[in-house]
Amino acid sequence: MIMRAEGVTLAYGRTPVVHDVTLDISAGGVGLIGESGSGKTTLARAFLGLLKPVRGRITYGGRDLREVDMKVFRKAVQPVFQAESLDPRMSVGRSIAEGSRDRAAVPALMEEVGLDPALAGRKPHQLSGGQRQRVVIARALAVRPELLILDEPTSALDVTVQARILGLLEGVGTERLLITHNLAVVGRLCRTSHVLFAGRIVESGPTEDLLRRPAHPYTLALRDAVPKLGGEPPVARGRAESAPAETGCPFRLRCPLAVPECESAPERREVAGRTVACHRAELVLTGLAAR
Numbered sequence: 421m422i423m424r425a426e427g428v429t430l431a432y433g434r435t436p437v438v439h440d441v442t443l444d445i446s447a448g449g450v451g452l453i454g455e456s457g458s459g460k461t462t463l464a465r466a467f468l469g470l471l472k473p474v475r476g477r478i479t480y481g482g483r484d485l486r487e488v489d490m491k492v493f494r495k496a497v498q499p500v501f502q503a504e505s506l507d508p509r510m511s512v513g514r515s516i517a518e519g520s521r522d523r524a525a526v527p528a529l530m531e532e533v534g535l536d537p538a539l540a541g542r543k544p545h546q547l548s549g550g551q552r553q554r555v556v557i558a559r560a561l562a563v564r565p566e567l568l569i570l571d572e573p574t575s576a577l578d579v580t581v582q583a584r585i586l587g588l589l590e591g592v593g594t595e596r597l598l599i600t601h602n603l604a605v606v607g608r609l610c611r612t613s614h615v616l617f618a619g620r621i622v623e624s625g626p627t628e629d630l631l632r633r634p635a636h637p638y639t640l641a642l643r644d645a646v647p648k649l650g651g652e653p654p655v656a657r658g659r660a661e662s663a664p665a666e667t668g669c670p671f672r673l674r675c676p677l678a679v680p681e682c683e684s685a686p687e688r689r690e691v692a693g694r695t696v697a698c699h700r701a702e703l704v705l706t707g708l709a710a711r
């Protein structure tokens with residue numbers, strides 16, 4: 421295991437937005453899936469050491485992040501955010517060399533991510549969106565990190581370019597935590613996935629199982645939104661506008677299967693090889709819920 425969140429609660433000021441999250445970043449890729457505002461980026465920031473938990477802890481190599489040498493950590497764990505994060509005034513070659521301070525390595529890195537080294541002198545706006553995203557990946561790889569934390573690395577790209585970037589990431593081999601609202605993306609890159617709703621993990625398990633047979637109605641709604649690659653946020657039978665419930669199951673006001681029992685918060689429990697927080701998981705698994 422590379423990193424771990426143990427009972428982590430994260431807040432901005434006094435407002436908690438991620439609640440009691442426990443998850444391991446282990447080999448094979450880990451996906452964090454949820455719609456806009458579910459807390460994915462907030463959790464990514466905590467894994468990058470940019471936001472401190474108000475409860476629980478984040479560990480790296482088994483040690484609390486607060487005790488880890490940040491110089492070592494900052495190289496080992498690299499963010500891959502959207503290409504808009506590139507400095508517009510800097511040539512892409514300089515951007516790539518920024519972390520490693522090794523200009524000589526730039527051509528090889530550019531080739532590694534499928535970019536012509538002749539483009540090194542260009543500014544980001546002189547490249548296509550897909551090329552810019554490759555620059556962001558090359559910049560992260562320049563320091564030979566142990567783990568990449570990828571936040572919606574392909575959502576700004578059209579579907580064919582998106583597929584090529586996913587192919588590139590598949591080939592890179594560095595361990596990854598991948599954040600996305602798109603289940604199809606984690607299907608390619610992550611062995612294990614966690615589904616986040618309103619700052620809580622509602623389902624965790626092998627990505628293949630989550631995609632094939634979701635156990636939580638929210639995962640089901642996300643999965644059924646998959647054909648709209650990079651498209652709109654998922655809807656659960658037209659009730660997507662409802663705010664999360666403050667008591668009981670947070671999804672219950674949007675859930676087509678909600679019953680009075682859902683007014684009490686469901687415990688996380690093991691069902692069919694995954695961990696799910698839903699009173700109705702067995703019903704979802706039978707497939708009846710999809711009709």
Ligand SMILES: Nc1ncnc2c1ncn2[C@@H]1O[C@H](COP(=O)(O)OP(=O)(O)OP(=O)(O)O)[C@@H](O)[C@H]1O
Binds near residue numbers: 454457459460461463
């Ligand atoms: N700097 C901030 N200050 C206060 N609240 C914030 C801040 N950043 C995010 N939030 C709030 O925290 C919650 C989670 O936001 P977060 O950006 O983590 O979600 P997300 O799942 O990554 O969404 P998206 O896919 O849109 O990026 C939201 O309610 C958001 O409004």
